[in-house]
Amino acid sequence: MSATRRALFLLTASAALFTAACDPHRPDPTPSAGVPNGSAPSGSLPSGSMPETSTASSAGSKAPADGIEGLYYSRRDELYRLEKSGPKRIPGVHAYTANVSPDDTKIAFIDGDGVVVADRDGQHRETVLAGTPTVGWEPVWSADSRRLLVAKSPGGQEVTLGVVTVATKAFVPLAHQPGAGIHPMWSGDGRKIVYATGTCEIGVMDADGSNVKVIPNVGDRHNCDPCSVNRDAGLVAVSQRVGDEPWGDIGRDSGANAIVDTRTGQNVSTNVAGDVNAIVFRPGGDILLRAPGKLTLLNPDRTVKAQFTEAAGVRDDRLIAAVGR
Structure with missing residues (x-):
């Protein structure tokens, strides 16, 4: 574990019992503090031993505005939404902690x-x-865009994980508070929570915090942060480090370069070539993968549905959300 990640994790979580579209170049979580950015592998999506479910179909290239809506990008701590006219800045939102609701009507942030x-x-x-x-x-939306999975720590006290209903502002703690971990997020069906252990492993638990299971890393791969989760938490997009690559710090990774099967810990391969740096499980079940200058939309069975040329105005930014239809 890197000294930076260990120090920041212990600083934030030492008093806690449990005190995610992803691009694997971690942003500085506290811009004014001058904490250096973490690093991550820049190679292609690692291939795993799990076989493909099917062969990719051919797909033509389209402009993003013609086929994918609800694309949000971060530029440092600023949030942008990609529109037909280009990226539009969303003022007053802190992109480092921002998450967009699945229905693309609301944004939650710290x-x-x-x-x-x-x-x-x-x-x-x-x-x-x-x-x-x-x-x-970070606050994470439920599938119905009405609730948020959040953490509460008044006055820096022990962190409590729970759910807040946006309309009423009512906070309900999870019935079971799990062991220390960070970056929790719901599965698409809301029945599971996936989180990072803080030591580059991924954990899965029931929505009430019970039945905690840590997914084993395979070989010299380290699954540092979950970035997106499919419907049943069987697959999770992660920021994966290999070998001696630095683990980064407690701030969330805004990108992913691998898909991991949470039942086996093995990587799930895709038919997408290039250096994948963002993977998002979309609300409808499709999977969006980003490589330099290209977006590829996969069906739930990971066959290729369509490919798009990414807008030039956001190619240097980090893709953090792909919501809506």
Whole structure:
């Protein structure tokens, strides 16, 4: 474990019992503090021993606006939405902790020590929970875009994981508070929670915090952060380091370069060539993969559905969300 990641994890989580579209170049989680960015492998999506479910079909190249909506990118701590006219900045939103609702109507993020929800244009801001950690526990939307998986730590006390209903601001702790971990996120069906252990392993548990299982790393691969989870938590997109590559710090990775089967720990291969740096399981079951200058949309069985040329105006930014239809 790198000294930076260990120090920051212990600093934020030492008093806690449990105190994710991903691009594997980790942003600085605290810009004013001057913490150096973490690093990650820049190679192609690692191939695993799990066989392909089917052969990729041919797909022509289209412009993103013709086939994929709801693409959000971060540029440092600024959030942008890709529109037909180009990237549009969403003012007042902190991209480092931002997550977009599956119905593409709301954005949740951390501001100060509170969880804030705004509309998709950053307007009509409302604090729905106070006393939250500023790094390591981003608010994550439920599939129905009505609730958020959040962490509460008033006054820097022990962190409690729970669910806040946006309409009522009511916070309900999980019935079982699991062991230390960071970056929790729901599976698509809401029955599981996937999280990072803080030591480059991935954990899975039931939605109430029970039945915790840590997924074994295979060989010299280290699965540092979950970035996106499929419907039943059988597959998770991760930021994967190999060998002696640095693990980074407690800030979330805004990208993924591998898909891991949570039942076996093995990598799941795809038919996408190039240096994959972002993988998103979309609300409808499709999977979006990003490689330099190219977006590939896969069917749930991982056959190729379509390929798109990524807009030039966002190619140097980090893809953090692919929601909507």
